[in-house]
Amino acid sequence: MSDVFCSEIILLFPEKFLQVQVHSHFTSDNLLLLSINVSPIALLNLVKAVKMVQRQPEYPNNPYFCKQLFNNNMLMKSILLSLMFIATLNASAQFDKFFYNKTLRLDYVHTGNATSDAYALDELIEEPYWGGSKVNLVSPLDYGNYKFTVTDIETGTIIYSRGYSSLFSEWQTTAEAKETFRSYPENVIFPFPKKPVMVDFYNHTREGEWFKKFSYRIDPNSYFIKKERRHEYPSFVVNKAGDPAVCLDIVFLPEGYTNTEMEKFKADCARLADFLMKCAPFNEYSGKINISGVLAPSIESGADIPGEEVWKKTVLNSSFYTFDIDRYLTTSDMKSVRDVAANVPYDQICVVANSQVYGGGGIYNHYALFTSDNAYANYVFVHEFGHSFAGLGDEYYNSEVAYEDIYNLKIEPWEPNLTTLVDFDSKWKNMVTPDAPIPTREGDKNKYPVGAYEGGGYLTKGIFRPSYDCTMKSLSYNNFCPVCQKAIVDMLEYFTK
Numbered sequence: 001m002s003d004v005f006c007s008e009i010i011l012l013f014p015e016k017f018l019q020v021q022v023h024s025h026f027t028s029d030n031l032l033l034l035s036i037n038v039s040p041i042a043l044l045n046l047v048k049a050v051k052m053v054q055r056q057p058e059y060p061n062n063p064y065f066c067k068q069l070f071n072n073n074m075l076m077k078s079i080l081l082s083l084m085f086i087a088t089l090n091a092s093a094q095f096d097k098f099f100y101n102k103t104l105r106l107d108y109v110h111t112g113n114a115t116s117d118a119y120a121l122d123e124l125i126e127e128p129y130w131g132g133s134k135v136n137l138v139s140p141l142d143y144g145n146y147k148f149t150v151t152d153i154e155t156g157t158i159i160y161s162r163g164y165s166s167l168f169s170e171w172q173t174t175a176e177a178k179e180t181f182r183s184y185p186e187n188v189i190f191p192f193p194k195k196p197v198m199v200d201f202y203n204h205t206r207e208g209e210w211f212k213k214f215s216y217r218i219d220p221n222s223y224f225i226k227k228e229r230r231h232e233y234p235s236f237v238v239n240k241a242g243d244p245a246v247c248l249d250i251v252f253l254p255e256g257y258t259n260t261e262m263e264k265f266k267a268d269c270a271r272l273a274d275f276l277m278k279c280a281p282f283n284e285y286s287g288k289i290n291i292s293g294v295l296a297p298s299i300e301s302g303a304d305i306p307g308e309e310v311w312k313k314t315v316l317n318s319s320f321y322t323f324d325i326d327r328y329l330t331t332s333d334m335k336s337v338r339d340v341a342a343n344v345p346y347d348q349i350c351v352v353a354n355s356q357v358y359g360g361g362g363i364y365n366h367y368a369l370f371t372s373d374n375a376y377a378n379y380v381f382v383h384e385f386g387h388s389f390a391g392l393g394d395e396y397y398n399s400e401v402a403y404e405d406i407y408n409l410k411i412e413p414w415e416p417n418l419t420t421l422v423d424f425d426s427k428w429k430n431m432v433t434p435d436a437p438i439p440t441r442e443g444d445k446n447k448y449p450v451g452a453y454e455g456g457g458y459l460t461k462g463i464f465r466p467s468y469d470c471t472m473k474s475l476s477y478n479n480f481c482p483v484c485q486k487a488i489v490d491m492l493e494y495f496t497k
């Protein structure tokens with residue numbers, strides 16, 4: 001909103017309804033920013049609130065048409081904020097128009113190799129809670145290797161969308177994917193629709209475009225939508241902030257905790273929640289973050305370590321040595337992960353593996369996975385949560401990570417904390433420390449807290465990170481750089497509306 005410097009508000013006053021259009025002359029000749037219908041009373045109150053009456057002498061004598069040009073930034077911002085408030089009220093009504101307060105889950109199988117992929121439907125499942133926002137339904141962010149949209153068939157309106165990434169997309173960049181095909185179970189969730197919808201799945205291409213790969217029509221009244229629950233367990237509260245619709249809801253899932261270790265799981269959750277609440281910028285939002293846990297026991301304690309021939313019977317089937325990297329701990333059993341998470345309303349899934357071994361993994365809008373008892377558990381948790389919650393990329397570049405050509409250096413990566421400098425304006429250029437040269441030399445790290453330091457995203461050349469150091473770069477807890485902090489705050493605001 002701060003980018004709107006010179007704008008125009010047009011108020012059209014037909015007899016039955018009012019349409020407000022906000023246009024900007026800043027980014028293009030006449031870009032329509034907002035168009036909403038509001039009640040005459042709501043608009044009258046709005047107009048009074050921003051003291052438009054003083055500036056508009058013909059009002060209300062000419063109730064059919066009036067047009068004003070404003071150059072007053074403060075006034076513009078007040079009006080825009082008020083309009084956004086009204087738009088928010090409208091959006092809330094949209095939720096009740098299109099959705100029930102519960103979840104529809106679409107399970108599918110993602111199959112392919114390094115250069116091709118295909119989606120195949122598995123099953124549809126009804127889950128009892130909806131933990132997401134009822135206002136922010138269509139995501140404005142272009143993060144993720146994939147996205148899906150839910151379209152109301154009757155009106156052709158997109159009523160829900162979300163970007164995400166998955167283990168499959170990472171596997172496609174490994175050497176193994178050049179030699180063979182593999183399948184990964186994946187799933188997406190959205191509020192349960194009241195009327196028939198079309199779900200469309202898109203891939204983010206290497207050129208940065210969205211390409212539609214798969215569509216599936218859903219009749220919400222179909223008796224094939226499964227209502228049985230495979231993993232029903234009791235839950236407990238770790239941190240209670242408020243209504244799930246206006247809070248970020250994190251669920252901790254236990255992995256490799258036996259029935260007799262559930263008290264340990266509760267204590268681990270309390271300790272981990274404390275790590276998050278004391279880490280900036282999450283510490284500013286403790287009153288807006290609900291955290292719960294699900295008491296789902298495993299038959300055996302620990303996690304699989306294939307490289308050491310350790311195999312454990314656990315509820316979520318997690319394993320170290322993902323892509324043959326010893327510390328990379330993930331699970332591809334997304335059906336069990338979602339089954340267990342569905343015992344509470346949630347936005348974000350965190351899997352706590354009962355182990356002292358160093359390791360973890362985090363995938364955007366998929367899950368964060370980390371161990372409970374490693375000496376770096378505080379760091380690993382918030383680092384992996386940076387991936388899964390805010391879509392942050394790794395800022396390190398000297399590791400054994402096995403990805404090949406993961407970034408196309410001819411375009412900007414979608415991760416908010418990495419840049420190729422191809423279009424730096426679209427990244428954090430407006431946050432750079434004044435006078436900092438771009439790129440920024442490492443020797444100037446104290447002089448320029450925010451610049452563009454070369455090295456990041458597993459590459460030493462061609463990718464740049466915002467600060468010399470950050471929780472997304474090194475083993476450092478409570479050390480998110482200013483750009484990562486802003487990306488996290490933006491996401492917190494998105495989830496808590």
Ligand SMILES: [Zn+2]
Binds near residue numbers: 471481
């Ligand atoms: Zn950072």
